[in-house]
Amino acid sequence: MVPYFxxxxxxxxxxxxxxxxxxxxxxxxxxxxxxxxxxxxNILSKNYDPLIxxxxxxxxxxxxxxxxxxxxxxxxxLREEQRR
Numbered sequence: 892m893v894p895y896f897x898x899x900x901x902x903x904x905x906x907x908x909x910x911x912x913x914x915x916x917x918x919x920x921x922x923x924x925x926x927x928x929x930x931x932x933n934i935l936s937k938n939y940d941p942l943i944x945x946x947x948x949x950x951x952x953x954x955x956x957x958x959x960x961x962x963x964x965x966x967x968x969l970r971e972e973q974r975r
Contacts, residue, residue: 894924899922900918900919904918904943904944907944907947913939913947916951916952919962946958946968955969
């Protein structure tokens with residue numbers, strides 16, 4: 892993996908506003924590697940920084956996708972943000 896890709900992905904995800912989502916593929920495109928959507932998922936699965944809202948990244952098919960704190964927690968966070 893190119894060393895600059897991880898920090899770039901984390902910066903992009905950190906800028907996703909509450910109540911908004913991006914897909915793994917959209918994040919990969921914004922980071923300059925449109926085919927690296929699986930790498931985006933791997934990067935986010937290792938993120939435990941609460942300032943990086945990786946729960947706001949979903950699958951391209953609209954499904955929730957994985958989350959390192961559990962998918963039910965991801966669903967809960969997204970629901971709470973939609974209500975605000």
